[in-house]
Amino acid sequence: MAETQNVYEIPIGPIHPALKEPIRFTFRVEGERIRGVDIRAGFAHRGIEFMAMKRNLIQTLYLSERICGICSISHPITITLAVERAAGIEVPPRAQYLRVIYSELERIHSHLLWAGVAAHELGFDTLLHLTWKVREQVLDLLEELSGNRIDYALPIYGGVRRDVAPEQIPKVEAMVRYYRGLLDELLDAFLRDPSVEARTRNVGILTPKEADSLCAVGPTARASGLSKDVRQDRPYLVYGELGVKAITPRDYGLEPRGDVYDKAVVRLLEVAQSLDLIETCLYEMPEGEITSFPKIPALLAFLKKAEGEGLGWHEAPRGEVIHYIRLEAGVEEPIVWKVKAPTYSNLMSWVPMFRDQEVADIPIIAASIDPCMCCMDRVHVVRDGSPGTVLKEELLRLSRAKTDRVTRHLSPVPRHGGGL
Amino acid sequence: MTALHLVWQAAAVLVGGGLLGLVYKGFDRKLAARMQSRIGPPLRQPFLDVGKLLVKESIVPKDAVGWLFKAMPFLAVIASFTVLLYLPWGPFPAILRSGGDAILVLYLLAVPAVAMALGGFASGSPLATVGAQREIVMLMSYEFPLAVAVVGVVWRLATLGGGPAFSLGAIAAAPLWTMVGPLGVIGLAILAACLLIVTPAELSKIPFDIPEAETEIAGGLMVEYSGTYLALFYLADAAKTIAMAALVVTLFAPYGIAGLLGLSGAGGQAVDLLFHLVKIFVVMFAAVTTVRVAMARLKIDQVARGFWLQITAVAVAGLVLLVLDRMVVG
Numbered sequence: 001m002a003e004t005q006n007v008y009e010i011p012i013g014p015i016h017p018a019l020k021e022p023i024r025f026t027f028r029v030e031g032e033r034i035r036g037v038d039i040r041a042g043f044a045h046r047g048i049e050f051m052a053m054k055r056n057l058i059q060t061l062y063l064s065e066r067i068c069g070i071c072s073i074s075h076p077i078t079i080t081l082a083v084e085r086a087a088g089i090e091v092p093p094r095a096q097y098l099r100v101i102y103s104e105l106e107r108i109h110s111h112l113l114w115a116g117v118a119a120h121e122l123g124f125d126t127l128l129h130l131t132w133k134v135r136e137q138v139l140d141l142l143e144e145l146s147g148n149r150i151d152y153a154l155p156i157y158g159g160v161r162r163d164v165a166p167e168q169i170p171k172v173e174a175m176v177r178y179y180r181g182l183l184d185e186l187l188d189a190f191l192r193d194p195s196v197e198a199r200t201r202n203v204g205i206l207t208p209k210e211a212d213s214l215c216a217v218g219p220t221a222r223a224s225g226l227s228k229d230v231r232q233d234r235p236y237l238v239y240g241e242l243g244v245k246a247i248t249p250r251d252y253g254l255e256p257r258g259d260v261y262d263k264a265v266v267r268l269l270e271v272a273q274s275l276d277l278i279e280t281c282l283y284e285m286p287e288g289e290i291t292s293f294p295k296i297p298a299l300l301a302f303l304k305k306a307e308g309e310g311l312g313w314h315e316a317p318r319g320e321v322i323h324y325i326r327l328e329a330g331v332e333e334p335i336v337w338k339v340k341a342p343t344y345s346n347l348m349s350w351v352p353m354f355r356d357q358e359v360a361d362i363p364i365i366a367a368s369i370d371p372c373m374c375c376m377d378r379v380h381v382v383r384d385g386s387p388g389t390v391l392k393e394e395l396l397r398l399s400r401a402k403t404d405r406v407t408r409h410l411s412p413v414p415r416h417g418g419g420l
Numbered sequence: 421m422t423a424l425h426l427v428w429q430a431a432a433v434l435v436g437g438g439l440l441g442l443v444y445k446g447f448d449r450k451l452a453a454r455m456q457s458r459i460g461p462p463l464r465q466p467f468l469d470v471g472k473l474l475v476k477e478s479i480v481p482k483d484a485v486g487w488l489f490k491a492m493p494f495l496a497v498i499a500s501f502t503v504l505l506y507l508p509w510g511p512f513p514a515i516l517r518s519g520g521d522a523i524l525v526l527y528l529l530a531v532p533a534v535a536m537a538l539g540g541f542a543s544g545s546p547l548a549t550v551g552a553q554r555e556i557v558m559l560m561s562y563e564f565p566l567a568v569a570v571v572g573v574v575w576r577l578a579t580l581g582g583g584p585a586f587s588l589g590a591i592a593a594a595p596l597w598t599m600v601g602p603l604g605v606i607g608l609a610i611l612a613a614c615l616l617i618v619t620p621a622e623l624s625k626i627p628f629d630i631p632e633a634e635t636e637i638a639g640g641l642m643v644e645y646s647g648t649y650l651a652l653f654y655l656a657d658a659a660k661t662i663a664m665a666a667l668v669v670t671l672f673a674p675y676g677i678a679g680l681l682g683l684s685g686a687g688g689q690a691v692d693l694l695f696h697l698v699k700i701f702v703v704m705f706a707a708v709t710t711v712r713v714a715m716a717r718l719k720i721d722q723v724a725r726g727f728w729l730q731i732t733a734v735a736v737a738g739l740v741l742l743v744l745d746r747m748v749v750g
Contacts, residue, residue, distance in 0.1 A: 195715040
């Protein structure tokens, strides 16, 4: 049927109860059917990469932790990997295991957070409250290990800042046991509840082909059946030795459909996977140093002399996160720091997922990629005081100009008002 | 009965019903919170809410159809409180009585929904428009099973010679369960179940809170309402909750316990009234509170299909059983 004048626009956001962070959707709706969507991002842009250019690398590390409250292990781990590669720093084996433990703890709490939010988007508040109640256990453990519920300040260039003490090991084991015992109940509440199934099955479908061509990452891609996981595809830390396999709905005995239900399946199974990884790391972790630079001034002095570029990648709870960093000898600040968060890769998946769905599905589909705007927003264009738009050709030109500046070892920011 | 007496009684029912509605809302919220392992608001929270809304600014959006927008909350309140006047209150007969008040109550119960939908359309917000469309679809979906359940019961009673047809007073006076045969009992049980399923839909509570759907359309119908107008809708909802639960009780469980306890006179009436209120509470707790903590919100097409096909089929089956019972028992 051709689009008629019955198509009207519904704005969702930038501030809306369905959205936990600011972004704007403009839906073209016919009755209850969505015919198209326009997405506008950039409302949570804070200029973090630019701020880093005025700070030394240690300060930048803590800044990276504040990109996002939920990914406050993922970003620091990725930037440390990038800097270690650029400066040629070795990481002691024990520190690598500890980083894996901390990352997997973050994955558990992030996925449980998502599950609660998803339940809330479906109007199932009981499930939200119960999920977030059980999430407290992993937050308590993170507080026990790091001193904080979020923003843990754990990774440092060359290692980690805190060890897991022998007396803390029983607490980690207790947490693993707690969630193992609970997992069946969680799977039952989310995957075998008829009203949840009615709202998530065949809703917000992302076909494997679309997921592949739109470069979806993380659980969003895996729910469509793609075996795509940075921990498996480009192992780092000790993930290669741990033998991580990408989880798809097939692991639950389902043929992947790429709908919201499958995304819940993948995330809940990944909680179980993370529990296994934490347990393995806890027992296989060798004794030894936890950092190659116990003294911060020595680390700073070393980093100041370092020269080179490095790429760090990590499978954050939401998918692949990449940090690029360029260091120059004699300069304390990073010359270039580029962050690519998972939501940036998943953003375009929304377009096919929303197509021909109902207005009622908007919140759960929006939530299904577990979007993180504050991770993602890296630019906001303002022209004459109002939001501007950059079209593809101009964006390409600007990107090339920036790459050119970076490769010629110039500042990524144009000096004389060129470009933007 | 003098006119003054009538006015006095009506005032008692209206004020009492409104207060009771808010008290029950408080229980509903507290119990739901406990089931979700939350502490929940204090029991008097609905009173605080209404009090606060009444002193808040009432904003009428620039794009709204002003008079319609302002009139609809009043219509909703008047309609839902009028229902209270047509319902018997335990040992006390309804204040207003007429031949076909069962039918009248059905229409009055639909009026607040229509008022909310019109108010939504009049508020000039796309979110409210979506909510209003959904409210109308909901209304069309649950109205038929509701009518089947109510009409089935009153019709069967009329065939048994239980007073004037379609009179709620007659139903309250003569509970059907013991008067019909086994087929009739099954039929009545089915209709009672249907009515319990319709109850949360009639009251727009989860899984049927689709017209308001906070996470989807930010309160839908209510999105532009504030201050006094919102307080009126809130009161209408409280009264309608009581009315709907009282209707279920009147149709299917109009029993008193004063006789069992050997009480009579004013004491017996007081006990029976209290028992009636407890029954209303039980119906609300079973059909609204527990259901809304145990389910996710459904989609409008799922609800429409469910009510039009499954629930209607079941309700009609109940009605057929009652008809068969009439043929067998007489």
